[in-house]
Amino acid sequence: MILGVDLGGHSFALGFVRDGTVLSLREFETPRSRTPEAVSAALKERIDDMGSGIKVHGIGIGVPGMLDFDREKVLRSPNFAGWEGLHLRSLLEKSLGIPVRMENDANCTALGEGAMGAARGLENFIVLTLGTGVGGGVVIGGNLVRGGHGMAGELGHIVIGGRRICGCQGSGHLETVAGADGIEARALELGLEPDLKQLWARRDDYRIRPLWDEVLEAIGSAVASLVHILDPDAVILGGGLGPAEDFVETLEPVVKRYLGEPYRTLLELRPAKLGKAAAVIGAASLFSPAGEE
Ligand SMILES: [Zn+2]
Numbered sequence: 001m002i003l004g005v006d007l008g009g010h011s012f013a014l015g016f017v018r019d020g021t022v023l024s025l026r027e028f029e030t031p032r033s034r035t036p037e038a039v040s041a042a043l044k045e046r047i048d049d050m051g052s053g054i055k056v057h058g059i060g061i062g063v064p065g066m067l068d069f070d071r072e073k074v075l076r077s078p079n080f081a082g083w084e085g086l087h088l089r090s091l092l093e094k095s096l097g098i099p100v101r102m103e104n105d106a107n108c109t110a111l112g113e114g115a116m117g118a119a120r121g122l123e124n125f126i127v128l129t130l131g132t133g134v135g136g137g138v139v140i141g142g143n144l145v146r147g148g149h150g151m152a153g154e155l156g157h158i159v160i161g162g163r164r165i166c167g168c169q170g171s172g173h174l175e176t177v178a179g180a181d182g183i184e185a186r187a188l189e190l191g192l193e194p195d196l197k198q199l200w201a202r203r204d205d206y207r208i209r210p211l212w213d214e215v216l217e218a219i220g221s222a223v224a225s226l227v228h229i230l231d232p233d234a235v236i237l238g239g240g241l242g243p244a245e246d247f248v249e250t251l252e253p254v255v256k257r258y259l260g261e262p263y264r265t266l267l268e269l270r271p272a273k274l275g276k277a278a279a280v281i282g283a284a285s286l287f288s289p290a291g292e293e
Contacts, residue, residue, distance in 0.1 A: 001054050003047060003098075004284030006062045006105055006276065007039070009079030009132075013276050014046060016054065017284035020116045022277045024050065034080055036088065040095045047096065058099045060283035062108035063088065064135075069150035071102050078133065078167050101286040107144055107153060109272075110137025111282030113236050117273035122233045126226055127272065128155050130219070131239035133167070134175040138230065158222045177218040180240065186211055200244055212250075220254030227255070227263055238272030247271065 004022070006013040008030065015025035028046055031038035047056070065077030072090065074083045093100040103111070110119070110127035119125040123142045129135040136155025138145040145152045156175035157168055164182075166173035176182045184194035190211060192199065203212050223235055241247055248269050256264045272278060 001056055002284040002287045003056050003059045004062075004108075004280035004282070005043065005059060006108065006279035006283060007064060007080075008105070009064060012039075012043070013280055014043075014050070015277065015280045015284075016050070016056075017281055020281060020285070022280055025277055025280060026050065027276070036083065036086055036091055039080075040092055043092070044096055056098050058101065058287040059092070059096060060108070060286035061088075061092065061100060061102040062105035062279045062283040063102050064105045066151050066154070067102065067104055069146065069148075071150070075151070076168070099287075103144075103283065103286055104135075104137070104153070105279050105283075106135030106155075107137040108279040108282035108286075109135070109238060110139055110153075110236075111144065111285050112274055112278030112280070113238065113272055113282075114139055115285050116281055117278055118236045118270045119234060124230070124233045125236060126155070126230060126232050126234075127236045127238055128219075128223065128226075128242070129239040129272075130178060130180075130237060130241035132181055133179040134239075138232075140230065140232075155222070155226070158225065160218045160222060174218055174222050178215050178222075183211070183215055186214070196240065200241070200247070203250075216251055216254045220251055221258050223251070223255045223269075224258030224263075227259060227267065231263075232268075234268040234270050236270050236272050238278065243271040243273075243275070 001016050004015055004017045011027050011029050013027045015022040031042050064079045066075040074086045074088050077083045089100050089102050106129050109129055113119045113127050124140050127137045134156030136153050138153040157173045159172050160174050162172040164176040165171050166176050180196050187194040202208050248271050252269055
């Protein structure tokens with residue numbers, strides 16, 4: 001059995017995966033200190049609780065943030081301050097006593113949606129996760145695109161213009177406008193209740209519509225650029241917003257307006273299917289395709 005873990009931030013999710021199916025997905029609060037030692041101890045405790053009597057052959061871990069090319073070290077993690085340069089893979093392997101592999105969490109989501117979800121059967125696809133922040137993963141020719149340094153596919157940091165400073169210190173990135181934190185900050189500026197679900201449900205309200213116009217323009221132009229660069233079979237929209245009612249239908253005309261002619265008729269936008277299970281399935285698949293073992 002392979003264990004998939006999505007390290008998250010406030011909470012972490014873990015589940016045993018067999019043949020690409022999560023047998024038991026559970027979520028736990030991350031220790032408040034968020035030190036590597038505390039997180040590792042919490043993981044160990046939960047794995048022991050959940051897996052008594054189960055032989056775990058490997059643990060795949062999705063880590064929020066940028067990792068080195070060899071997937072040994074954390075280069076930068078917005079949710080885990082002070083982990084820069086940490087040899088997380090070997091640290092966890094030592095403390096858990098089980099082989100560990102790791103990958104960026106949004107890449108894990110892409111692998112999961114590719115194995116069992118909205119991108120199943122596709123060789124070329126992009127997964128954009130619209131959550132607290134904006135993440136992504138790019139699969140081309142059936143392989144995750146990792147780039148020259150291991151940091152490809154940071155789709156939340158696509159430059160859309162403007163001067164808002166991103167959590168990564170760059171300016172004008174997609175995440176500053178289209179991440180839940182960015183949307184809620186903008187809502188406050190406009191004197192609106194910063195509740196994402198309510199804001200989306202009441203999107204036709206004349207006071208709320210300009211906020212969504214701004215968000216949809218940002219996401220739509222970014223998706224169109226991605227389509228022009230990568231010519232994917234499909235673009236999958238995940239996180240809390242992607243699968244929200246009518247989100248894909250509302251975004252589609254915006255993307256098409258930005259797209260060049262031959263691309264418009266081919267555009268395939270889909271909501272993600274697996275929710276939180278995607279990253280856990282994808283993390284487990286680091287040990288074998290779709291976690292078969
Ligand atoms: Zn950024």
